[in-house]
Amino acid sequence: MQAASVVPRSPIAFLAVALAFAINMMGTTLPTAIYRYYQLKFGFTPTVITVIYASYAVGVLGALLLIGNWSDQLGRRRMLLAGLCASAASALAFLLSSGLALLILGRLLSGVSAGIFTGTATVAVIELAPPAWRGKAMLAATASNMLGLGCGPLLSGFLVERFPWPMQLPYAVHLALVGAAALAVSGVPETVAIPARVKFGIQKIALPAEVRPVFIPAALAGFAGFVVVGFFAAVAPQLIRVVLGFHNGIVTGSIVFLLFACSALGQIVQTFIAARWRQAAGCIGLVVGLVCVGLCVPAHSLGALLLGTALAGIGQGISLRAGLGEIASVAPAHRRAEVTSSFFVVLYVAISLPVIGLGIAVQHADIQRATLLFVGLTIVLVLIALFLLMRGQTNQRYNGEVIGD
The missing domain is CATH 1.20.1250.20 (MFS general substrate transporter like domains)
Structure with missing residues (x-):
């Protein structure tokens, strides 16, 4: 080989x-x-x-x-x-x-x-x-x-x-x-090169102490971004039909495609943003996008949904790529795979449990109230991640000044 x-x-x-x-x-x-x-x-x-x-x-x-x-x-x-x-x-x-x-x-x-x-x-x-x-x-x-x-x-x-x-x-x-x-x-x-003796093992999940200050806000932002992905893939089609009145599958598919296309675009855009501001920019994109998604419910506005989809997708893409980069840069080389796997576990939990909760909310209330609840809770989660990011950067600058003194 x-x-x-x-x-x-x-x-x-x-x-x-x-x-x-x-x-x-x-x-x-x-x-x-x-x-x-x-x-x-x-x-x-x-x-x-x-x-x-x-x-x-x-x-x-x-x-x-x-x-x-x-x-x-x-x-x-x-x-x-x-x-x-x-x-x-x-x-x-x-x-x-x-x-x-x-x-x-x-x-x-x-x-x-x-x-x-x-x-x-x-x-x-x-x-x-x-x-x-x-x-x-x-x-x-x-x-x-x-x-x-x-x-x-x-x-x-x-x-x-x-x-x-x-x-x-x-x-x-x-x-x-x-x-x-x-x-x-x-x-x-x-x-x-395939080894002569094959050794299989379960991928370890670990979070070294030196990684936690970077991992936690990145994981929260990534979690929120993937909650949005889960919403669009599982629940948004019902929102588009019931609230906006579009029953055509091409319209639904195009709106969901827009989210993922803008996520790919966000991963390109993040290279033009200063490294220290990338995750914050992604969080801001998610918040503004979610606000627009929420506004489409009372306004019955396709335009608001499209704008919110695009902005949320770009924010999600920036957060994902920047978060992975930050985590990889601080993780010890010999434990990078474990830390990255931990990050992906958080992301894929985000597209399962919260979406099931959203489905229960839709069943017991209606799609309008459930969407507004989803938007509100997800915005709170992103703002917590943004606060932790800003606090972490402030601490790093302070520590740098103290060491410099």
Whole structure:
């Protein structure tokens, strides 16, 4: 097996893995425009819909913790193919579903595929980048992730509006795309030397004392950002239908796509912001975006929702990229994987438990009150993160002045 240092880094292999990354992540948000059909056919309550959605996080966390570091032992290519197999199995479960059990199984398998790809594909894209593209490799990986997440609702929204079989066709199309991605990935070179003796182990979760001052505000901001992601993927379609009166799946899919596209844009924008202000800028973007989302409820304004979606997406992207960078910079090199995994555990908890609570609120009140409650609580969370960020920077400056004296 070739070592990483002698792997030919061709543009074709790089693009093949980046495209496979996007296709795989597309499957995780594909059901967003289809949930209303499940409600109509099976009579599911809003709580059940959010439980189906949130079961995805269980699969992600399980994969991150149990097999998150297996690509170092088995190779990137094998694990990417395993992730695509899990994505294909998820599509089949949805395609054949006749009730709640297979829908939850489909979401779990979708989460497993995302958990495998989150780490493995990110590293593979960076390792396969041609020398001239190395500076943009991380951006290409994160953009593939976010744009793939955004394309899922866009694809399913288009298919359910323009073609028959709304609960089957999107998954059949995605299954074909996964097959094409698997063929592409099978031809890319391996980027790691597989050890003679394979050693598997559970990914450790740890938070060294020196990391905590940076980790806590970054995790709070990241948590709030992923709560927003969960809201748009699971609950926003009902808000768009009930409050704004738009029943077209293409409209719903486009609005959710806007969030993820702006998140990718935010990850680009953050490079133009001074490092010390990046997380604060992300928090401010989230707060202003959430205020606009809240205003769309009493005003019944699509414009307010679109503006709020764009600003929240940009803020989420800035916070995510800046938070990861800050945490990686202060974490000890030999414990960086543990600390990063801890950060992702926080993020994926954020797209499960709060969204289930929101589904319960929708069921017992209404979508308008539940949305306003969501906006208010999430803004409070972001403001706490912003306060901790500012206090931490003030302490750092004070300590620096004291040492300088």
